[in-house]
Amino acid sequence: MTATPHSHTEAAIHAHDDNGSALGENATLHEPISADGTPEPGRTYTVPARCGRAVRVKTGQTIRVTNTHGTQVCDTWIFNAAHLNEFLSFEHTRAYIDKLIPQPGDPLVTNQRRPIAELIADTSPGVHDTLIAACDLHRYKNFGVTGYHDNCADNMRLALKAIGLRAREVPQPFNLWMNIPVKSDYSIEWLPPVSKAGDYVDIKAVMDCVVVFSACPQDIVPINALNPVEVEFKVLA
Template sequence: MNTETPFDHARIEQLPKSNTEPCGHNHTLDTPISPDGTPVLGERYEVAARGGRAVRLKAGQTIRIINTHGTQVCDTWAFSTHNLNEFMSWEHGRAWLSGLIPKVGDPLISNRRRPIMTLTADTSPGIHDTLMAACDLFRYMTLGVKDYHDNCADNLRLAMKAIGIDAPEVPQPFNLWMNIPVNDQMNVDWCPPVSKPGDYVDLRAEMDCVVAMSSCPQDIIPINGEDCEPVEVHFEVHE
């Protein structure tokens, strides 16, 4: 979808200039799974509608992210625990895969061109997105929103801050279940997910990392279902 509303340049200049700082706040900052993001193995956690959460994984552990209602996009990031400036990067990942969407067994590549995670299971039809930036306040401004709107970029920043980390930037996320078809004229569309309730993906950590997730707050275009109604997703961490 193209820009519909002119930029409010004066408003933009009043917002934080650092990519680390959120443009607003929501419940994400106050609801970490634990003070430092360490999970209880096997426990099911919620990523509430319109919010985010972050979790620490050790190399070899697997996170299962569950599309509880089948209609929800989950923006997903991974940062190396030992160097937050190394993170899952889809500019690098698409080149590695020579494709747009990873399949089961594919590595998910960092900006240092090595696997940070591996996609080990996917019960959905496998339609995800690696093209679109995380929604942010600027995106909602172009869609005509006048006040603060929850957004995935801020959910990442807030989820990381909630466990004592500053995200160095907002990389291109792995947009789980986001349906962005590309036609033969190389145009894209914004469509509802084709996943079903309970579908999940398993991502195995190939290094110690922090995984952040956002239950995408987009409620203007139908990427979270025809009703444009964001809902919660869930996750679990297993050895």
């Protein structure tokens, strides 16, 4: 039988020539919401602090992501469930919508410049980030951390692996509630979220998707108020 693009055989072949392998491990790998990421509609799932989760969302379904405490950044990726090499790309989305930050009613488009989802509701002030790469082990080493530090890039990789999938790269995430203002001199700041407890974002799938969330483990710059905590999500019934 011909191997699929995401088969274990191809994953093994490419394990050392792409960016798909985690550099460490945490509980994410062992706590998927289900064996293949299929959710129970209407059920609330928790993304524990410093960990990630992957969930399958079918065309037309809406997923709600809730900032439980109001202080937590949630890195969010959306992959085409049929071909993980197509994914939500903010290099392409910013050009498509002529905005740095999407607002309700805006499409979210892939690296093939076609909508994969739509932002349909946002109860927060709408301050999110689409510029900053997911934190990774290299980022924490640059901060002087020795040893392993939980990070969003590995959380994405581990969350996919937990449901039997693998992506060959870590795309630019949709950093929900991350507050990175661009100043008049084009420098940026790293500030705590301006969202409040219970604020949520609704994202409607335009194609069958795998959505991955990471409750960002960043505890060195104040984007999570220096205290990473959990977030919640559910696929609306």
